[in-house]
Amino acid sequence: MKALVAVKRVIDYNVKVRVKADNSGVDLSNTKMSINPFDEIAVEEAVRLKEAGVIDEIIVASIGPKESQEQIRAALALGADRGVLVVSDEKPYPLQVAKILKNIAETESTDIILLGKQAIDDDNNQTGQMLAALMGIGQGTFASEVKVEGDKVNVTREIDGGLQTVALDLPAVITTDLRLNEPRYAKLPNIMKAKKKPLDEKTPADFGVDMISKQEIIKVVPPAERKAGITVGSVDELVDKLRNEAKVI
Amino acid sequence: MAILVYAEHDNASLKKATLNTIAAAKQIGDDIHVLVAGSGAQAVADEAAKAEGVTKVLLADNAAYEHQLAGNVALLVADVAGDYSHILAAATTTGKNFMPRVAALLDVSMLSEISGVVDAQTFERPIYAGNATATVKTTEDKVVLTVRTTAFDPVASEGGSATVETIDNVQETGKASFVNEEMAKSDRPELTSAGIVVSGGRALANGENFTKYIEPLADKLGAAVGASRAAVDAGYVPNDMQVGQTGKIVAPQLYIAAGISGAIQHLAGMKDSKVIVAINNDPEAPIASVADYFLEADLFEALPELTSKV
Ligand SMILES: Cc1cc2nc3c(=O)[nH]c(=O)nc-3n(C[C@H](O)[C@H](O)[C@H](O)COP(=O)(O)OP(=O)(O)OC[C@H]3O[C@@H](n4cnc5c(N)ncnc54)[C@H](O)[C@@H]3O)c2cc1C
Ligand SMILES: Nc1ncnc2c1ncn2[C@@H]1O[C@H](COP(=O)(O)O)[C@@H](O)[C@H]1O
Numbered sequence: 344m345k346a347l348v349a350v351k352r353v354i355d356y357n358v359k360v361r362v363k364a365d366n367s368g369v370d371l372s373n374t375k376m377s378i379n380p381f382d383e384i385a386v387e388e389a390v391r392l393k394e395a396g397v398i399d400e401i402i403v404a405s406i407g408p409k410e411s412q413e414q415i416r417a418a419l420a421l422g423a424d425r426g427v428l429v430v431s432d433e434k435p436y437p438l439q440v441a442k443i444l445k446n447i448a449e450t451e452s453t454d455i456i457l458l459g460k461q462a463i464d465d466d467n468n469q470t471g472q473m474l475a476a477l478m479g480i481g482q483g484t485f486a487s488e489v490k491v492e493g494d495k496v497n498v499t500r501e502i503d504g505g506l507q508t509v510a511l512d513l514p515a516v517i518t519t520d521l522r523l524n525e526p527r528y529a530k531l532p533n534i535m536k537a538k539k540k541p542l543d544e545k546t547p548a549d550f551g552v553d554m555i556s557k558q559e560i561i562k563v564v565p566p567a568e569r570k571a572g573i574t575v576g577s578v579d580e581l582v583d584k585l586r587n588e589a590k591v592i
Numbered sequence: 593m594a595i596l597v598y599a600e601h602d603n604a605s606l607k608k609a610t611l612n613t614i615a616a617a618k619q620i621g622d623d624i625h626v627l628v629a630g631s632g633a634q635a636v637a638d639e640a641a642k643a644e645g646v647t648k649v650l651l652a653d654n655a656a657y658e659h660q661l662a663g664n665v666a667l668l669v670a671d672v673a674g675d676y677s678h679i680l681a682a683a684t685t686t687g688k689n690f691m692p693r694v695a696a697l698l699d700v701s702m703l704s705e706i707s708g709v710v711d712a713q714t715f716e717r718p719i720y721a722g723n724a725t726a727t728v729k730t731t732e733d734k735v736v737l738t739v740r741t742t743a744f745d746p747v748a749s750e751g752g753s754a755t756v757e758t759i760d761n762v763q764e765t766g767k768a769s770f771v772n773e774e775m776a777k778s779d780r781p782e783l784t785s786a787g788i789v790v791s792g793g794r795a796l797a798n799g800e801n802f803t804k805y806i807e808p809l810a811d812k813l814g815a816a817v818g819a820s821r822a823a824v825d826a827g828y829v830p831n832d833m834q835v836g837q838t839g840k841i842v843a844p845q846l847y848i849a850a851g852i853s854g855a856i857q858h859l860a861g862m863k864d865s866k867v868i869v870a871i872n873n874d875p876e877a878p879i880a881s882v883a884d885y886f887l888e889a890d891l892f893e894a895l896p897e898l899t900s901k902v
Contacts, residue, residue: 360723472692481768501831502685508771561727572884578897589867591846
């Protein structure tokens with residue numbers, strides 16, 4: 344079986360985001376970029392499935408600027424076998440990403456398609472679901488457990504009220520939640536080896552997908568500041584403030 | 593054209609998130625239809641018909657919709673979409689699960705978790721864990737949206753008198769089936785709609801301490817219990833208690849964070865609370881930057897004292 348894993352290049356989760364002074368967007372100059380954390384979990388899951396003998400080959404794909412090859416290399420260092428970079432200087436939207444991924448998944452006949460549940464930059468939480476719909480296949484979103492059994496996969500999902508398990512025919516799309524696994528760190532020899540693994544470069548046009556956006560960003564502003572709070576010296580003072588000043592208890 | 597709101601429910605009763613979603617729809621237009629897809633869900637449809645501002649309820653009642661399987665629900669919604677200019681669902685795990693599928697079936701882009709309506713094509717939404725708010729104008733002629741419920745005050749649950757129309761539209765992908773569900777049982781209020789939330793973090797050190805220190809305070813205040821990711825990952829509490837960028841978004845009247853440092857991902861889920869209290873033994877903890885009242889204390893001493901005094 345083959346797996347396809349989608350990895351997005353995003354601002355590192357530790358970086359404090361700054362909005363540009365002209366309100367045109369977020370300032371990404373000189374900021375540390377990483378694999379979207381959920382996608383790292385997706386790569387780790389694919390590698391574990393490979394180690395368990397369920398999967399033979401792992402393909403990673405990313406759509407974005409040329410620099411996204413750093414994120415593909417990072418995924419290769421974690422154990423993926425080869426990469427596809429679809430270079431686009433236009434910012435891709437989930438539907439466009441899904442269309443490209445569908446093309447790759449179908450040409451490569453991948454059985455398990457792993458994505459993160461959400462990219463931590465735009466917080467969309469859309470791509471995996473869109474991909475599954477375009478392919479007309481099942482989806483297991485927000486996965487905390489994945490069990491492949493024959494030609495089916497059971498996915499346990501983190502939902503608002505608790506946990507839900509669904510059984511999906513393969514091929515299927517799975518999107519990862521935080522509790523699925525804890526990604527390993529790449530070892531130095533593997534980072535070296537990753538540099539020699541194949542990495543194909545493509546363009547959206549190769550897949551017949553246009554990058555025209557149907558969404559115009561009018562402005563991006565920082566969130567409203569909260570007014571500065573105070574330090575209280577004791578539980579009694581806290582209770583008094585909550586009762587008589589804030590009037591919330 | 594009318595606006596379609598997808599109802600959130602458990603086949604027995606309508607979830608409040610639907611009323612928040614209707615409120616967002618009302619800012620876009622007046623002709624609001626609610627779609628109830630479920631199994632044995634007549635009572636839900638009747639409830640939806642009474643909600644303020646609803647003009648019509650569509651009920652698709654079939655076993656195929658019992659567990660809200662995304663594939664089936666999306667086919668249904670896409671099938672009725674022709675009559676609507678906008679399609680909205682709450683940004684719950686149900687809405688997030690099927691709505692992008694609807695958009696893909698309709699070949700349109702969508703907007704997730706809108707927090708404001710500027711006009712019928714222009715919306716505000718938080719990005720980068722709430723560290724920025726984007727105003728986005730869509731040129732799609734069918735607008736597909738999920739709604740951040742905490743950003744819209746719910747419409748009244750009574751007062752409306754919409755008609756209920758049953759539609760026998762059964763859609764099944766045949767590619768996915770329900771296996772089982774383990775739902776957390778709790779007598780406490782629901783996290784996302786509670787007036788007060790008491791949350792614990794890594795500092796609680798284990799699940800027993802949640803029971804011993806967090807829950808008594810929550811029960812005294814009639815509050816819901818929340819947690820940081822660290823507390824959930826460590827297994828102190830179940831996943832559905834996680835508050836944050838990638839967990840639940842809450843905006844209660846009062847949020848009490850005990851032993852939570854205040855990472856941006858956590859703040860993203862609670863910084864719109866009206867009053868924030870932080871109890872932390874480190875005055876430098878980032879949570880101090882959003883707290884209205886910061887108590888520098890050992891939570892194992894402060895929480896029992898607070899519980900006894902409220
Ligand atoms: C992709 C991604 C998504 C994430 N999503 C979320 C999310 O949705 N929600 C979320 O919460 N996190 C999320 N996180 C994790 C987040 O970055 C933090 O790691 C997490 O919030 C930390 O949890 P904590 O505050 O409980 O633990 P810590 O950061 O370890 O903080 C513990 C705090 O307790 C204090 N403390 C210790 N002992 C005591 C005591 N006896 N009395 C009082 N105070 C004490 C300490 O001073 C410290 O401030 C996400 C991370 C990533 C990468
Ligand atoms: N440009 C991209 N390149 C590769 N994968 C992506 C891209 N955008 C989104 N994805 C995948 O889709 C998931 C969900 O992203 P989103 O729907 O944007 O929140 C991510 O975690 C990735 O796995």
